[in-house]
Amino acid sequence: MAENLPEISSEPIVAGVTAHSNFLVSTGATGTKFLSELRDNKKIMGIKCPKCSKVYVPPRTHCPTCFARMSEWVELSGKGSLSSYTVVRYKEPYMPKEPPYAYGVIQMDGADTGMAHILGEVDLDKIKVGMRLEPVFKEQREGSILDIDYFKPSS
Amino acid sequence: MTAEQKKEEQPEFIQFRYPREVPYEHALGYQSKFANALKQGRIIATKCPVCGRCTIPPRIVCPFHHVKQTEWVDQGQRGRLISAFKINFPMFNSRTGELQNWENPIIAVELEGGARMDGWCAETDPSKLKTGMLLEAVWRPEEERQGRADDILHWKPVEE
Amino acid sequence: MAERIAIVGVGQTHHKSKRPDVTTAEMIAESVERCLEDAGLQMKDVDHLVGGSFEVADGYHCPDKWIIPELGAVGKAGLELQNVGTTGGVLAVASFNIAATGLFDTVLCYSWQKMDEAAGAFGRGGGGANEYWTGQFPMSPITNFARRTYAYMDRSGCTEEHIAMVRVKQDQCALKNPYAQLRLGLTVEQVMSDVLLAWPIRRLHMCPTTAGAAAFIVCPEERAKKVTDKPVWVEDWFTCHQGGALTMAEDPTSSTLRHACEVVYKRQNIKNPVKEIQAWEVYEPASPAELRWMEEVGICEDYTAWKLFEQDKVGIDKEVPFNPSGGVTATNPIGATPVVRLVEAALQVRGDAGEHQIPGKIERALATGYGGQGENVIMLLRKTL
Numbered sequence: 071m072a073e074n075l076p077e078i079s080s081e082p083i084v085a086g087v088t089a090h091s092n093f094l095v096s097t098g099a100t101g102t103k104f105l106s107e108l109r110d111n112k113k114i115m116g117i118k119c120p121k122c123s124k125v126y127v128p129p130r131t132h133c134p135t136c137f138a139r140m141s142e143w144v145e146l147s148g149k150g151s152l153s154s155y156t157v158v159r160y161k162e163p164y165m166p167k168e169p170p171y172a173y174g175v176i177q178m179d180g181a182d183t184g185m186a187h188i189l190g191e192v193d194l195d196k197i198k199v200g201m202r203l204e205p206v207f208k209e210q211r212e213g214s215i216l217d218i219d220y221f222k223p224s225s
Numbered sequence: 226m227t228a229e230q231k232k233e234e235q236p237e238f239i240q241f242r243y244p245r246e247v248p249y250e251h252a253l254g255y256q257s258k259f260a261n262a263l264k265q266g267r268i269i270a271t272k273c274p275v276c277g278r279c280t281i282p283p284r285i286v287c288p289f290h291h292v293k294q295t296e297w298v299d300q301g302q303r304g305r306l307i308s309a310f311k312i313n314f315p316m317f318n319s320r321t322g323e324l325q326n327w328e329n330p331i332i333a334v335e336l337e338g339g340a341r342m343d344g345w346c347a348e349t350d351p352s353k354l355k356t357g358m359l360l361e362a363v364w365r366p367e368e369e370r371q372g373r374a375d376d377i378l379h380w381k382p383v384e385e
Numbered sequence: 386m387a388e389r390i391a392i393v394g395v396g397q398t399h400h401k402s403k404r405p406d407v408t409t410a411e412m413i414a415e416s417v418e419r420c421l422e423d424a425g426l427q428m429k430d431v432d433h434l435v436g437g438s439f440e441v442a443d444g445y446h447c448p449d450k451w452i453i454p455e456l457g458a459v460g461k462a463g464l465e466l467q468n469v470g471t472t473g474g475v476l477a478v479a480s481f482n483i484a485a486t487g488l489f490d491t492v493l494c495y496s497w498q499k500m501d502e503a504a505g506a507f508g509r510g511g512g513g514a515n516e517y518w519t520g521q522f523p524m525s526p527i528t529n530f531a532r533r534t535y536a537y538m539d540r541s542g543c544t545e546e547h548i549a550m551v552r553v554k555q556d557q558c559a560l561k562n563p564y565a566q567l568r569l570g571l572t573v574e575q576v577m578s579d580v581l582l583a584w585p586i587r588r589l590h591m592c593p594t595t596a597g598a599a600a601f602i603v604c605p606e607e608r609a610k611k612v613t614d615k616p617v618w619v620e621d622w623f624t625c626h627q628g629g630a631l632t633m634a635e636d637p638t639s640s641t642l643r644h645a646c647e648v649v650y651k652r653q654n655i656k657n658p659v660k661e662i663q664a665w666e667v668y669e670p671a672s673p674a675e676l677r678w679m680e681e682v683g684i685c686e687d688y689t690a691w692k693l694f695e696q697d698k699v700g701i702d703k704e705v706p707f708n709p710s711g712g713v714t715a716t717n718p719i720g721a722t723p724v725v726r727l728v729e730a731a732l733q734v735r736g737d738a739g740e741h742q743i744p745g746k747i748e749r750a751l752a753t754g755y756g757g758q759g760e761n762v763i764m765l766l767r768k769t770l
């Protein structure tokens with residue numbers, strides 16, 4: 071490597087930079103149906119594959135197994151069982167709740183897939199896989215997955 | 226439902242916007258010497274022993290010959306205009322994330338030492354710019370320099 | 386010895402400025418559905434996927450996580466790649482390489498960009514420019530092509546009117562392509578009085594922001610012949626990347642396109658490209674770029690392409706059938722744009738391009754991808770082996 075011009079320092083420099091972005095995300099026709107049902111009717115909707123009959127929640131447009139277009143909506147009770155969970159105890163920007171909070175995968179009754187969401191009204195040390203859960207909706211809803219405030223243990 | 230009513234009924238599509246600010250820290254590595262030279266009001270470049278090309282950004286190896294550059298070379302304070310353009314619409318300032326207007330043309334300069342670099346032009350009227358015209362670097366006051374390319378405020382046309 | 390390979394199916398979305406009705410993954414699925422239908426295949430027949438977009442303008446992390454399930458392709462072999470504007474070209478070349486190994490029978494390449502969601506990404510200096518070196522400048526494709534065109538006009542004698550003629554030609558082609566986004570019915574006067582962005586670039590000269598996706602399927606010879614009676618053979622391909630082209634290059638108007646074409650022409654013994662290649666789909670991010678690219682691919686001498694427009698020799702049914710689809714100034718879903726070029730070139734070779742089909746037999750077609758400040762990918766297609 072060139073080492074002449076000794077009067078100029080080779081001391082390493084680190085340049086700081088902040089990147090700005092402002093993305094928009096489309097939920098599409100399928101996502102809009104799911105989110106508007108949460109918002110307008112406090113309903114959790116699944117979608118059923120015409121080929122393999124699996125019910126997906128949250129919904130998608132094509133079956134991941136069959137690549138068939140899905141259009142048959144299925145209304146779910148919202149009740150389900152906890153299939154996995156963790157307790158978040160660290161803090162990062164853009165978190166949906168103040169830590170500590172629990173979030174888990176909920177196997178919804180009548181669906182073939184789990185859905186991730188936050189757990190509430192529960193002692194963080196007493197969460198158990200298999201426990202029965204039901205959704206608690208927010209008062210003010212805006213067409214977001216967070217229109218469900220959390221899932222709580224059902225009586 | 227009549228065709229008229231159908232037209233009025235816009236289907237709803239939910240979209241989300243999520244603004245983000247992400248801080249990065251980029252190491253300049255070998256190029257740090259170039260940045261330190263800027264603080265002294267000097268422009269330096271690496272030179273290839275095979276083709277004699279001086280390159281900015283400086284590099285450890287010549288991009289064309291894949292051999293180690295053996296020398297740093299002072300590029301002087303003057304250069305000739307290669308190309309220029311002026312932005313006539315508000316464009317984002319990547320350092321602030323804000324839209325702003327840009328008065329000065331952006332130019333590419335071939336320095337006396339042979340290396341080329343981008344810069345701002347002091348002359349704001351693009352019709353007064355000619356390829357090959359002689360330009361001189363105008364620097365920020367020494368105490369304001371940060372070892373960044375904009376330590377050179379702009380390039381000013383010089384009478385020949 | 387590598388397998389000979391052929392494209393057996395193509396598909397693209399109807400490109401639009403906004404697609405709020407679909408997610409990114411659903412938009413890709415649309416192009417894949419059309420591609421599979423064109424090939425007469427099903428997803429279960431595909432054994433390798435290659436996909437990608439210009440990631441910094443995407444806004445998704447791990448896009449595979451969203452896309453692969455939407456494509457019904459869970460568990461299949463696959464790669465995700467990206468390289469700015471050449472992304473689609475890099476995807477295509479990777480797909481060709483994979484098919485040419487003979488290890489996979491049916492390789493699906495999918496590409497996308499949903500620019501209606503990503504405008505904000507371009508706020509930060511050309512979508513990810515190097516902060517230290519270019520952070521002080523508001524760099525973008527607009528400014529890149531402003532300075533290229535300034536230098537081109539300076540050297541060639543080409544005027545603003547000639548650049549406007551290029552834009553009108555592109556629009557006339559796009560009007561015949563139902564998949565194109567901008568189909569405007571422009572006149573030279575309209576182009577010349579359009580909003581000035583950075584002289585000599587006006588708004589109409591720049592590629593638009595597009596939401597769209599494109600896909601194709603490539604197979605080794607034996608499989609290709611079973612799938613279709615209209616295989617489009619991929620004769621040769623080459624990628625050529627170059628950084629910081631403008632301050633380093635001897636000529637600020639040049640890209641790596643000339644070098645890339647020279648390599649491919651030599652390998653395929655092409656002596657007179659304008660006679661031996663009958664269809665061109667060359668990635669032009671701004672209308673004046675088409676002039677320099679025509680020279681670099683060997684259609685005419687340096688700094689003379691504008692004369693071909695003055696003499697009205699460029700168009701679908703004219704002497705030089707350059708970008709019959711309307712090109713990138715009509716449609717630009719960035720990560721997919723080079724695949725759109727390839728799809729259009731393949732349709733020309735098959736004779737299936739519809740209203741914008743070039744008359745006569747298309748024995749060879751050349752498609753390219755362009756990105757950054759001078760990177761190029763060459764894809765040469767052939768009708769017969």
Ligand SMILES: [Zn+2]
Pocket residue numbers: 119120121122123124133134135136137138
């Ligand atoms: Zn299914």
Ligand SMILES: [Zn+2]
Pocket residue numbers: 273274275276277278287288289290291
């Ligand atoms: Zn060298």
